[in-house]
Amino acid sequence: MNQETRLQALSSFLKSKRAKIMPEAAGFPAGSRRRTPGLRREEVAQLAGVSPTWYTWLEQGRDIKVSGSVLDCVATALQLNDDERKYLYALALGSGPSAAPTDEKHSEITPSLNRILQELRFCPTIISDRRCQIVGWNQAAAHVFxxxxxxxxEQRNMIRLLFTRKEFRRLAGNWEHFVGGYLAIFRAYYGQYVQDEWYERFVEEMKGNHPEFQYLWEQSQVSSAPDVLLEFRHAKVGKMLFHLTSFQVQGNTDLRCSVYTPAPESSTELKLGRLLERQD
Structure with missing residues (x-):
């Protein structure tokens, strides 16, 4: 992304994180004269040990000099987790890989990974690349999704499919929660590959074509491995509960494995078994 877009993304991120911190949780009185939720800019500056003017410029997305040590202080003041810290550093410093390969060689599924994919018979599993392009799935995923x-x-992009395919909207009990998990992963990639202009083009395309995307994108978290509980309403077997666990595949590829594990003490695995039996 270009510098202007990067600094705008930094500004939006800082504002969002500041708004989510309750004053009393940061050691400040709640007060009755606060016009907006969360901390004030000067309070963040105080916690970070920087001048209010400098922090204001940072949050406004101005092109100012920043250092890793000062960003550490800002990250601590805003109570950022590890993924959010990496995202902050990438946006503020403009550093990161320019364009990791996304060709077939770096998106191919090895025989061992394919074996794992198929062995997860009762866990719908999707393999995607760093752009959330789906490159592999098992039968359970095909039956559930x-x-x-x-x-x-070329159209198997998980983010795009979530907004364009009615199947996903009908399936998810809480569609926004479902989308949020993938947007958290996508935002982590967005920060990691801050110099890859593909992400900027894709985000702008989604904003232009899907009004809901902009709101959900601005509200999204940053997480390379979200662990969330999802409720699906399958047309054939009814309610299903899955835990989403997402992790990066080891090796020199940039692939991600998203596994939907049937929730314990639910009838989800039994229902999934019935779906698979119908196709055998």
Whole structure:
């Protein structure tokens, strides 16, 4: 992304995180004259040990000099987790890989990974690249979500599908929560590959085509490995509960494995078994 876009993203991120911190949680009185939620800029500056003017400029997205040590203080003041810290540093410093390969060689599924994918018979599993392009899935995923084989390869982007396919909206009990998990992963990549202009083009495309995207994007968290509980309402078997666990595949590829594990003490695995039996 270009410098202007990067600094705008930094500004939005800082404002969002500041607004989510309750004053009393940071050691300040709640007060009755606060016009906006969260901390004031000067309070963040005080916690970070920087001047209010400098922090204001940082939050406004001005092109100012920053150092890692000062960003550490800002990250601590805003109570950022590890993924959010990395995101802050990438946006503020403009550092990161320019364009990691996304060709077939770096998106291919090895025989061992394919074996793992198929062995997860009762866990719908999706393999995607750093742009959330789906490159592999198992039969359980095809039965719970959709038959990805029927979608042209170039259109198998998970973020885009979440907003364009009615199947996902009908499936998710809380569609926004479902989308939020993937946007958290996508935002982590967005910060990691801050110099790759593809992300800026994709985000602008989604904002232009899907009004809901902009709101959810601005509200999204930053997480390379969200662990969330999702409720699906499958047309054939009814309510299903899954824990989403997402992790990066080891090796020199930039692939991610998203596993939907049936929630314990639910009938989800039994229902999934019935879905699979119908296709055998």
């Amino acid at each position: 959709m038959d990805f084989e029927q979608i042209p390869a």
